[in-house]
Amino acid sequence: MGINYYNDRVCLNVLGGSLENARDIYEAAEHHVEVGVLTADYPDVPSAVEDMKKYMDVLEGNLSVGLGGGNPNQWRAVAEVAKEVKANHFNQAFCAVSATRANVGNDECHINAMVGPSGIPGMVKVSTGPLSKDAKAPALVPADTLIMIVKEMGGNSLKFFPMGGLKVKDELQAVAEACARQDFILEPTGGIDLENFKEIMGIILGAGVQKVIPHVYSSIIDKATGQTRIEDVKTLLAMVKELV
Template sequence: MATGINYYNDRVCLNVLAGSLDNAREIYEAAEKHVEVGVLTADYPDVPSAVEDMERYMDVLEGNLSVGLGGGNPNQWRAVAEVAKTVKAHHFNQAFCAVGWTRANVGNDDCHINAMVAPSGTPGLVRVSTGPLSRECAEPADIPVKTAIAIIKEMGGNSIKFFPMGGLKCADELKAVSEACAEADFCLEPTGGITPENFREIMQIILDAGVPKIIPHVYSSIIDKQTGCTKIDEVENLLAVVKELVG
């Protein structure tokens, strides 16, 4: 079981993006440390430059760095896996196909690695063909959520990253995924289209299903478009909602 993530009331940890090192520091303080702060490998020209910069974030965030792909881009899977060799962040985002590779590279059981699966259009089934090659296949691989969770566990993964949700567009599928995660005592990371307006409803669906640990990703909706930084007041508001729901 991965350790290090600082869940509020042992249940919820936010995941938001940092636009700068100072922004990351402010986010961490505003969330009272109940946050994994995302930095994307896609924002760097190569792995060495990503590693060098991410080490700075590791210091500021006490390890609570979320190493990201970049918009769920599976072409970044190798970069994330390579970063894992050096940067032992508490949280890694990964395409379904590369979870095992990343676990081997990180070299421990402590770091949290999610596995990106997509909505299939059918409640109870998730799309695991989210890699750079498999996502282009004419016939996608849609499998039962319970089976996907079992495979993720076998690969050394710690959670399902359900992306892209499109906010509440696939609420019925989110409910089914949540129920499966609850039954398997597995962490869920809802991602894609989550906003301050729908955050509470999305979280309520997941909490009502009994999911033990939740890492909601709230990205573009709370980023200042001019500065590229996450708005600190929005982080405070999200944490307030979390405290209301699980406090």
């Protein structure tokens, strides 16, 4: 079973605070969601694999294997999990997309490539790995060329992170236009909340991007429980239905 896009265009990505929370999210989103579980939350790969297999059952495969706050130091953990857990969705640093595709052993599982804003519309930062993220001279690549490289690496989408909500509107517009030209999936991530969700999605869909996986994380998590608020998931789905 592949990613279940609403109206073949939008699939939500939110974090599951527990197995029960994940199950509730899945139902509230009417299955149009990939529920994130972070490798950073586990002491080692075997414990992550054991727990994630439980999520796979509850979510019918609609698990999003995450890094953890976009931490590229988790790239190896995600790639190792891919050997055992054939989740629908994997989050990965740009540098490790090919390793993850090789480890997952199929062409069906979705793997994104985490790339970042550069400060220059049309150019995207690809130096998002454990070492390169701190490079004095970041590696910037034209968005269209970047998408071709990610395709060659076996990736399915650009995870554009961190956006800071609407702080990089011009860059988001340029990346979205490139994804539309290249028929590529875009995953906007970072600072998205119930207030700016529609505007961000409007920019992307308006640019002609055919498939979008918006990540809405901390803004809809109950700070006291660590669980994603189910009512907020329902609100997001309602907005998606209005948009597409």
